[in-house]
Amino acid sequence: MTDRKSxxxxxxxxxxWGGSHIRPVAGDASFRRYDRLEKGEAxxxxxxxxxxxxxxxxxxxxxxxxxxxxxxxxxxxxxxMEHGFLLLEDLGDDLYARLIEKDPSxxxxxxxxxxxxLAFLQGRPVPEHLMVTRxxxxxxxxxxxxxxxxxxxxxxxxxxxxxxxxxLDERERQEFIxxxxxxxxxxxxxxxxxVLRDYHAENLLYxxxxxxxxxxxxxxxQDALNGHRAYDLVSLLQDARRDVSPELERAxxxxxxxxxxxxxxxxxxxxxxxxxxxxxxxxxxxxRLFLRDGKEKYFSLIPRVWGLLQRDLEHPALxxxxxxxDRMVPENQRQTAPGIRALMPERAMILAAGLGxxxxxxxxxxxxxxxxxxxxxxxxxxxxxxAASGVKTTVVNMHYLAxxxxxxxxxxxxxxxxxxxxxxxxxxxxxxxxVLKAIPYFGNRSFFVLNSDLVWQESDAPGRQAxxxxxxxxxxxxxxxxxxxxxxxDKARGYDGAGDFHVEEDGRLTPRRLSADPEAPADHMYxxxxxxKPILLEGFPNRPFSLREVFDKAFESSRLFGLVHEGEWYHVxxxxxxxxxxxxxxxxxxx
Numbered sequence: 315m316t317d318r319k320s321x322x323x324x325x326x327x328x329x330x331w332g333g334s335h336i337r338p339v340a341g342d343a344s345f346r347r348y349d350r351l352e353k354g355e356a357x358x359x360x361x362x363x364x365x366x367x368x369x370x371x372x373x374x375x376x377x378x379x380x381x382x383x384x385x386x387x388x389x390x391x392x393x394x395m396e397h398g399f400l401l402l403e404d405l406g407d408d409l410y411a412r413l414i415e416k417d418p419s420x421x422x423x424x425x426x427x428x429x430x431x432l433a434f435l436q437g438r439p440v441p442e443h444l445m446v447t448r449x450x451x452x453x454x455x456x457x458x459x460x461x462x463x464x465x466x467x468x469x470x471x472x473x474x475x476x477x478x479x480x481x482l483d484e485r486e487r488q489e490f491i492x493x494x495x496x497x498x499x500x501x502x503x504x505x506x507x508x509v510l511r512d513y514h515a516e517n518l519l520y521x522x523x524x525x526x527x528x529x530x531x532x533x534x535x536q537d538a539l540n541g542h543r544a545y546d547l548v549s550l551l552q553d554a555r556r557d558v559s560p561e562l563e564r565a566x567x568x569x570x571x572x573x574x575x576x577x578x579x580x581x582x583x584x585x586x587x588x589x590x591x592x593x594x595x596x597x598x599x600x601x602r603l604f605l606r607d608g609k610e611k612y613f614s615l616i617p618r619v620w621g622l623l624q625r626d627l628e629h630p631a632l633x634x635x636x637x638x639x640d641r642m643v644p645e646n647q648r649q650t651a652p653g654i655r656a657l658m659p660e661r662a663m664i665l666a667a668g669l670g671x672x673x674x675x676x677x678x679x680x681x682x683x684x685x686x687x688x689x690x691x692x693x694x695x696x697x698x699x700x701a702a703s704g705v706k707t708t709v710v711n712m713h714y715l716a717x718x719x720x721x722x723x724x725x726x727x728x729x730x731x732x733x734x735x736x737x738x739x740x741x742x743x744x745x746x747x748x749v750l751k752a753i754p755y756f757g758n759r760s761f762f763v764l765n766s767d768l769v770w771q772e773s774d775a776p777g778r779q780a781x782x783x784x785x786x787x788x789x790x791x792x793x794x795x796x797x798x799x800x801x802x803x804d805k806a807r808g809y810d811g812a813g814d815f816h817v818e819e820d821g822r823l824t825p826r827r828l829s830a831d832p833e834a835p836a837d838h839m840y841x842x843x844x845x846x847k848p849i850l851l852e853g854f855p856n857r858p859f860s861l862r863e864v865f866d867k868a869f870e871s872s873r874l875f876g877l878v879h880e881g882e883w884y885h886v887x888x889x890x891x892x893x894x895x896x897x898x899x900x901x902x903x904x905x
Contacts, residue, residue, distance in 0.1 A: 318727070322362055325399045326351065329392045331358065344368060350404065358391060359405075363398040366727055370398055373536035375444035375452035379508070380535065383438045385431065386521055386528045387535070395447065405531040410515035411556055420520075422562065428518055428550055429566050431527045433573040436507035436543045457509055457541025459495065459502035463777035466494050466591050468598025471783055472704075473616075476601045477647065481787035484779075491777040493635050498591065501584050504542035510535045513546040514553045543574075544585040545592065552589050552622040554596050554615055560625075586629035593623035606704040607730070620648040659786065659845060660706045662731070662762035663752050664696050665745050667713035667738045672888050673767075681715040683766040684722055685892060688899035692886060693722060696764055701730035703782035705762065709752040711736040711743070744858040750851050758848060760791060763861070765842030767887050769895055773880035781843070781879060788821075788877050789845050795873035796865065798823070798844035806839055807884040807898065808891035814839045821875045825865060838876065841883055 326332060334353035345367035349360045363370050374395075380387035389403040410428070414421045443451040455461070470490050475481050482490070512534045519531030547570055551563040567585070571578055596619050600612040624645075627636040670682030677685070683693035690698075693710070700708055708731045712719040716739050723733050736752045743751055749763060762782065772778055779787070781799065789797050800823075803813045813836030815823040826836040850864055868874035884895040 318362075318364065321397050322360070322399065325392075325394050325397070325401075326360065329401050331401070336360075351401075357404040359388065359402040361400040361402060363400070364727055365396070365398045368398060370395065370400060370536075371446045371450065371452055372538070373400070375446050376454075376508070376510075376535050376538045379441065379444050380435075380532060383435065384528065385435065386519075386524060386531045388531075388533075395450075405519050405521065405533075408520045410518045410520060413520055414515065414556075422565070424518075424520060425550070425558075425562060425566050426569060427520075427527075427530050428513070429547070429570050430573060431530045432513070432543075432546055432550070433570060434527050436574070438507070440505070440508050440540050454508060454538060454540045456505065457502075457539035457545070459498060460774075460776040461539065462498050462502055462591055463491055463494060465595040466598075467491065467777045467779065468602060469594040470598075471779060472598045472605065473601040474642065476605060477643065481783065483787060484784075487779065487787070490638065493638055494591070495776075497587050497632060497635060501542045501544070501587055504584075505540050506543040507540070509539050509541040509543075509545045511537050511539065511545065511549065513549045515550075515556055542584060542588060543576075544581060545588050548585060548589045548592050552593065552626075554593075554600075554619045554622070557618070583629060583631050586626045586632060590623060590626035590629075590632055590635065593619050593626060597623065602704070606701070617649045624648070659760045659762055659789075660704065661708070661756050661759060662700050662705045662764060663709040663711070663736075663749055663756075664693065664764050664766050665711060665748055666693060666719060666766040667711040667716075667742055667748055668766070669714045669742075673892070676889055676892070677714075679715075681712075681718055684718060685886070687769055687884075687886060687892065687895050691722065692766055692769065693719070694726065695769060696766060697726070697731065697733070698728070699770070699782065700762070700764075701728060703780050705731050705782070707732045707734065707755070709734045709736050709755050711738050711748045711752065713738040713742045742858060745861040746851075746854065746859040746864050747857060749861065749864075750854055750856065750859075753848050753851055756848050760789070760845055760847050763844050763846060767885065768842040769884040769886060769899070770841070770843075770879065771882040775880070778880070781881065784880070785843065785845055785877055788875075791847065793873065794845075794875045795850045795868040795871065796844055796846045797821075797875045797877060798865075799841040800838040800876040800878045801841040801883045802878065803835070803837060803839050805883070806841070807882070807894060808887060809839055809885045811839060813837055815876060817876055817878075821877065822872060823869065823874045823876045825862075825869055828866065828869065838878065841879055842885070 331351045331353055334351040336349050336351055339348040339350050339359065345364060347362040351358045351360055374390060374393065377387045377390060381389060386405065388405055390400060391403060392401040410424050414424065440454055443453055446452050470482050470487055517534040519533065521529050521531050551558050551566055571581065597616055600616050603609040604613040626632065627639060666683040668682060670677035673682050684691045687695065697708060710719065710723065710733055712735060716737065720735060723735065734755055736748065738748060770781055772780060785797060785799060800815065800817065803809065813826055815825055815838050816829055816836050817823060817838055826832060850868060865874060886892050886895050
């Protein structure tokens with residue numbers, strides 16, 4: 315029995331539900347899992363949210379707020395905050411989507427109740443702090459420009475590469491961000507109400523035995539933000555999972571405007587802007603769920619969402635954005651699911667076989683990649699970063715205390731990415747020899763290589779692009795054999811060297827030791843992440859050697875390039891550097 319399963323069973327027993335019949339309930343796109351517990355005539359819902367993936371505090375805080383204002387969110391019957399278990403009131407199975415599918419005549423009446431609830435909820439002030447426990451409070455985050463842009467760039471970071479096989483370069487991507495920044499300026503400043511964000515027919519339940527607004531049961535609101543009142547109306551009336559007719563949408567918009575007394579023209583413009591933002595985001599999310607997480611059911615929903623996006627883009631305020639979408643995705647490509655194109659590169663190697671001598675005594679009994687930074691091993695951080703960016707397969711080499719590395723991989727709660735272990739117990743192959751040994755796993759495809767003693771953080775700029783995606787977007791195999799991540803020496807934490815490379819205007823690199831003045835400091839250092847072609851290793855003997863020899867080969871043919879990292883970066887090579895990194899990541903919002 316796994317630890318998670320035994321913890322779950324213990325929680326069920328402690329709450330008096332031991333011996334109950336347990337059956338799974340349909341979940342969502344997250345790592346949360348739900349079970350219905352049935353014991354005699356009683357039933358309850360168990361939420362299982364592993365803390366390594368999910369934080370239940372926002373759910374608890376928003377749930378209590380919704381209940382306090384008189385709405386039908388599930389009552390929390392018991393909670394194990396530390397381990398991520400909640401026992402919830404069972405609101406039943408009468409989802410709007412199911413009821414309407416069985417009896418379409420119910421649709422208008424149910425949607426009227428949902429619209430009326432929104433008008434009621436949006437009239438309630440958002441408290442500055444919400445209580446989670448007696449000792450813990452939660453502040454509802456703002457639905458600000460950064461969040462809106464971070465969401466909408468999912469379209470260009472996941473859907474467009476799926477469609478075209480290429481990523482936008484930084485100039486093209488910034489054009490997209492700038493266009494959105496202009497149209498989102500007004501709505502990004504709104505702090506009207508709690509925005510539930512996933513307010514649609516598969517998250518709403520009909521509870522006919524209750525009265526007034528309590529007849530609508532609420533689910534899946536843990537991502538709530540403080541933002542514009544139009545967003546949840548868009549979520550309800552422009553549903554990605556079921557067709558809502560334009561006639562019903564117009565009727566419910568009129569209903570909402572009558573209930574709230576809002577000025578029509580300005581509200582409908584904001585509704586179109588947030589509709590376009592939400593639908594572009596959802597197209598990106600569905601592409602990511604398909605490509606990265608293997609959830610194929612979302613792939614077929616993309617054409618419907620395109621139809622909704624096209625309707626929103628007809629608003630005059632979105633003319634420049636419409637022109638961008640028309641140029642980048644012709645209409646004949648929107649109403650069928652895109653062909654599957656590889657997001658290159660999809661494979662990686664983590665160099666985890668080193669002895670960790672500079673990290674002693676911490677590495678006397680623990681391999682360096684398994685040392686923890688802010689509660690998570692450096693190896694897990696790397697694997698999580700690769701998985702988040704869509705890398706499918708990663709080779710991890712091992713030598714020192716290899717059994718521990720092997721066990722850590724086996725015990726990982728996330729199966730992504732697939733990990734292949736390259737065993738160097740018999741002979742430590744150094745960085746270059748280790749990559750050469752793993753070459754059969756990569757075939758003729760370019761791949762990432764990452765050192766295991768680094769921690770990176772993404773840029774906090776609105777609409778920022780993930781570091782691995784930036785590398786992939788800048789990768790030009792027709793003129794590059796290696797593209798490596800660089801860090802300015804004066805900004806690299808845990809690094810005190812003289813620099814590794816001089817950078818030319820086009821990104822070409824000259825190793826400092828091969829430059830005209832090898833003693834002169836270089837402004838940039840190798841930040842431990844690169845993309846390379848496997849063909850570059852042809853001719854190297856099967857023996858231990860450094861990747862530095864491979865860098866030199868790429869330099870000699872003028873095919874060694876670099877890209878400067880935009881966020882923070884830490885080299886974790888000594889106990890002092892580990893302490894510094896832990897201290898830095900302990901700051902709010904850093905981990």
